[in-house]
Amino acid sequence: MVLRIRPGGHKGELLGHLDFRQRSPLLEVKGNIELKRPLAKAASRLPLSGRRLKRGPDQMEEALEPEKKRTRGLGTRVTTTHPRTAALSSVPQTQGQTAVPRAPRKSAPRCSMAVAPVLKTQKPGPVVPAQKPGTTAAPPMVGGKKPKRPAWDLKGQLCDLNAELKCYRERKQVLDQENQQLQDQLREAQQQASALGAERRTLEEELTRVRAQAEQGQRELGNLSARVLELEERLGTQEGLVQELQQEQLRLQEERRGLAAQLGEQERRLQTSEASLSDSQAEVASLRQEAAAREAVLAEREDRLHGLEMERRRLHNQLQELKGNIRVFCRVRPVLAGESTPSPGFLQFPSGPCGPSDPPTRLSLSRSDERRGTLSGAPAAPTRHDFSFDRVFPPGSGQDEVFEEISMLVQSALDGYPVCIFAYGQTGSGKTFTMEGGPGGDPRLEGLIPRALRHLFSVAQELRGQGWTYSFVASYVEIYNETVRDLLATGARKGQGGECEIRRAGPGSEELTVTNARYVPVSCEREVEALLHLARQNRAVARTAQNERSSRSHSVFQLQISGEHAGRGLQCAAPLSLVDLAGSERLDPGLALGPGERERLRETQAINSSLSTLGLVIMALSNKESHVPYRNSKLTYLLQNSLGGSAKMLMFVNISPLEENVSESLNSLRFASKITGVLLHSCCCGSNRPP
Numbered sequence: 001m002v003l004r005i006r007p008g009g010h011k012g013e014l015l016g017h018l019d020f021r022q023r024s025p026l027l028e029v030k031g032n033i034e035l036k037r038p039l040a041k042a043a044s045r046l047p048l049s050g051r052r053l054k055r056g057p058d059q060m061e062e063a064l065e066p067e068k069k070r071t072r073g074l075g076t077r078v079t080t081t082h083p084r085t086a087a088l089s090s091v092p093q094t095q096g097q098t099a100v101p102r103a104p105r106k107s108a109p110r111c112s113m114a115v116a117p118v119l120k121t122q123k124p125g126p127v128v129p130a131q132k133p134g135t136t137a138a139p140p141m142v143g144g145k146k147p148k149r150p151a152w153d154l155k156g157q158l159c160d161l162n163a164e165l166k167c168y169r170e171r172k173q174v175l176d177q178e179n180q181q182l183q184d185q186l187r188e189a190q191q192q193a194s195a196l197g198a199e200r201r202t203l204e205e206e207l208t209r210v211r212a213q214a215e216q217g218q219r220e221l222g223n224l225s226a227r228v229l230e231l232e233e234r235l236g237t238q239e240g241l242v243q244e245l246q247q248e249q250l251r252l253q254e255e256r257r258g259l260a261a262q263l264g265e266q267e268r269r270l271q272t273s274e275a276s277l278s279d280s281q282a283e284v285a286s287l288r289q290e291a292a293a294r295e296a297v298l299a300e301r302e303d304r305l306h307g308l309e310m311e312r313r314r315l316h317n318q319l320q321e322l323k324g325n326i327r328v329f330c331r332v333r334p335v336l337a338g339e340s341t342p343s344p345g346f347l348q349f350p351s352g353p354c355g356p357s358d359p360p361t362r363l364s365l366s367r368s369d370e371r372r373g374t375l376s377g378a379p380a381a382p383t384r385h386d387f388s389f390d391r392v393f394p395p396g397s398g399q400d401e402v403f404e405e406i407s408m409l410v411q412s413a414l415d416g417y418p419v420c421i422f423a424y425g426q427t428g429s430g431k432t433f434t435m436e437g438g439p440g441g442d443p444r445l446e447g448l449i450p451r452a453l454r455h456l457f458s459v460a461q462e463l464r465g466q467g468w469t470y471s472f473v474a475s476y477v478e479i480y481n482e483t484v485r486d487l488l489a490t491g492a493r494k495g496q497g498g499e500c501e502i503r504r505a506g507p508g509s510e511e512l513t514v515t516n517a518r519y520v521p522v523s524c525e526r527e528v529e530a531l532l533h534l535a536r537q538n539r540a541v542a543r544t545a546q547n548e549r550s551s552r553s554h555s556v557f558q559l560q561i562s563g564e565h566a567g568r569g570l571q572c573a574a575p576l577s578l579v580d581l582a583g584s585e586r587l588d589p590g591l592a593l594g595p596g597e598r599e600r601l602r603e604t605q606a607i608n609s610s611l612s613t614l615g616l617v618i619m620a621l622s623n624k625e626s627h628v629p630y631r632n633s634k635l636t637y638l639l640q641n642s643l644g645g646s647a648k649m650l651m652f653v654n655i656s657p658l659e660e661n662v663s664e665s666l667n668s669l670r671f672a673s674k675i676t677g678v679l680l681h682s683c684c685c686g687s688n689r690p691p
Contacts, residue, residue, distance in 0.1 A: 302466075306568065309466060313415045320412055320648055326622055327390040328676045330363055330653045330669070331402065333430035334395035342659050345382075349394050360392045365669070367662050387669050389676060395657055399437065399444065403451045409648050410452045413561055414459055414470070416572030420579065420642035421448065424611075424672070425654030426664040427583030434652055435557075435580045436532055449557055449578050453528045456561070456576075467567045473560045474522045476535045477514055479634050480553035481606045487535035487555065488518040502638050512641060519560075552603045554610065554635050555580045558642075577642040579635075581614075582607040584671070585664050610635045611671075617643060618651075618675050651675060 149156045335341055345366055352358025368382040391405055406421065413419040423431035437447035453472075460470040476487040477500065484500040505511040513519075522528055539555055559576040586608070613633035620628040621644060630640045643649055653672040655665040 305466065309463075316408070316415060317412060317417060317646075320408060320417075324390065325647065326618060326649045326675065328651045328653060328672045329391045329393065329402075329405070330387070330389045330655065330672065331393040331397065331430065331434060332363075332395050332655055332657055333433070335657050339658060340660075342657055346659055346662075347657060349392060360394065361390065362386065362388045363392050363669070365662070365665065367666070385666060385669070387673055389653070389672065399434075399446055399451070402434065403448060403455075406448065406452075406650060407455055409650055410455050410576065411459065412648050413559075413574050413576040414456055414563070416563070416574045418574050418577075418642045418645070418647035420577040420639055420647060420649045422579045422581055422614075422649075422651040423654060424581050424584060424651055425668050426585045426656065426661065428661075429654035429656045429665075429668070431580050431652075431654050434654060435555075435578055436536070449532065450525065450528060452576065452578065453522070453559065454525055456559075457524065460563075463563075467565050468563055469566070470561065470563045472522050473519050473562075474528065474531055475514065475517055475519050475558050475560075476531060476555065477517055477558075477638075478539055478553040478555045479610065479638070481603060482610070482634050484514055484517075484634060484638070485538075485553075486514070486517040487538045488520060488531060489538065490518075490534070502634065510641060512638060514638070522559075552582055552600075552607070554582050554607075556635070556638060575642055577639055579639070581611065584608070584611055584668060586667060609633065615671060615674060618649070621649075622675070 149160070332347060348364040348366075349360045350362045350364060352361055363386075365385045365387075366382040367385065393402055409419050409421070423435050425431050433445075433447065435447050436449055438445035456470075456472065460468070460472075463470070478485050478487050484502065486500055500517050501515045502512055503515055505513045520527070520531060522531070535555065535557075539553065557578045557580075559578075561572075561574055561576060563572045564570070582603075584607070585604070610633040613629060613636055616629055616632070617636045628644065630636045630643075636643070641647070651672065653668050655661075655668055
């Protein structure tokens with residue numbers, strides 16, 4: 001396209017024609033789009049002269065009015081007959097009807113000389129409106145961004161597109177070179193990977209062959225070594241036999257000579273022996289009669305010993321019943337490292353009736369409430385809460401002292417009476433430590449479960465001399481969200497706790513069993529330790545506000561004890577249940593729970609529901625009610641045979657010695673007091689008030 005511009009004249013005129021030669025499709029489409037715009041609108045985008053910009057709003061409106069009229073009077077049409085043929089469009093101009101203001105004289109020739117060589121290389125195209133002088137140069141950058149050219153500045157747009165196309169072509173060439181280099185590198189890497197893979201396979205095959213040869217050589221060497229040792233052993237044996245035979249030969253020769261001398265003497269003594277034989281036969285008959293008499297005395301003593309054993313069992317059971325079939329012990333754990341020491345007088349352990357030597361049975365807890373106060377504004381006196389239990393263990397009590405107190409109950413289980421021991425309390429109060437013991441395998445820290453089984457194994461071995469034989473079968477389950485899980489599951493059976501159900505052992509049987517649960521026979525302490533270690537790994541725990549690792553389920557360790565006296569046809573069977581209850585902390589109704597805490601909320605609700613049912617069952621048993629709600633909870637239903645009838649039940653109430661846990665400690669103590677029915681009193685400032 002060739003533009004001819006005559007800079008002379010007052011307004012400036014556009015002469016000549018538009019010559020469209022070869023051009024790109026993108027420019028051709030863009031030119032066709034621009035041709036559809038009316039010229040009048042294009043002229044209205046031109047800036048006003050500086051002289052007109054200095055006028056006011058009214059004068060600007062009057063100055064623009066003639067320009068609008070001249071624009072409407074300009075009738076320019078552009079027609080195209082063929083995309084490759086240029087049509088000449090004449091633009092009639094009259095004096096005083098120019099659509100745009102005159103450009104400066106110096107810029108017009110300079111613009112024409114800069115643009116004309118570029119446009120001559122293009123093919124003819126559609127006729128486009130003439131451009132004004134001084135508008136072909138690229139507009140200046142404003143604020144770092146290239147402004148958009150006016151619609152009528154086709155020459156400037158063409159220059160921009162050509163520059164952009166050149167830039168894209170150079171960029172494409174650089175990218176093609178980089179792509180070719182990357183492809184070459186990829187091919188080299190693939191070739192190296194193939195070579196290394198082949199070499200690795202060759203080395204692996206060689207390594208396998210060498211290993212096989214080494215193993216075969218090792219086996220042959222072992223066989224030869226064993227053969228050498230065997231031959232050496234046989235040689236030594238043969239040499240020893242030869243020496244023994246030689247010595248034996250010499251001894252027999254000496255003996256033959258001696259026997260020949262003794263033969264005459266023996267013949268003489270034989271006559272004497274025959275005479276005394278008759279006397280010996282009479283003495284043997286007398287000894288047989290004496291042995292029969294002693295056997296009768298021994299049988300009588302065995303009967304008496306059996307009677308004494310049965311009497312011991314009766315008296316032992318009577319003693320346990322006098323102490324109470326339902327008993328409650330309270331244990332206060334010591335302050336751990338890193339915990340704050342409670343204030344003096346926070347926990348007190350009054351002496352028993354016989355003085356300091358008598359084991360304590362009472363506990364006093366003082367609580368100060370900062371929200372209460374007197375009329376004078378002084379803080380109120382601390383409230384003291386007194387509780388009484390069958391036995392209270394201060395923080396200094398060891399595991400051996402605790403087991404010594406319950407060893408008689410464990411003996412009752414061996415005698416044939418069901419025994420159930422609970423550990424109750426909030427999270428972090430020492431329940432699991434009481435039942436299973438501490439870490440590290442320290443014998444002094446062993447819990448009730450390993451100590452109880454050691455005691456049972458020892459006593460069963462002693463009773464074996466009286467004709468009793470015992471067998472022990474252990475099971476360990478947990479109740480999580482009212483679902484029974486097997487803690488002794490291994491391999492593919494792990495995680496199938498939902499399939500465990502509580503069922504009767506058989507039609508008409510009162511014995512309860514857990515389906516799909518492992519029942520493992522045990523006979524020594526090592527087997528019990530292995531079961532406890534497996535159960536700790538499978539038990540459901542989670543982090544709570546009270547403890548980093550809190551048990552979120554009830555764990556029930558049951559030992560089925562079966563004894564038999566084959567000589568008298570006697571049998572006895574009873575379960576020993578050791579239960580580590582889940583944390584008894586209450587729900588905080590004002591606590592805002594996020595999505596991650598909803599599972600802990602459901603766990604806590606299930607735990608509190610089962611603990612409430614346990615309290616109702618124990619209260620119903622202690623009150624000898626006709627209906628006991630065993631089926632209200634999986635825990636009480638599973639322990640049904642260990643709670644009612646002649647069963648012995650003991651509950652350890654574990655509390656924390658920290659003042660920050662005083663609320664949960666009081667809750668646990670009140671729950672235990674409801675079970676025993678012995679709540680002494682709670683006083684404030686010397687006057688009786690409800691706690």
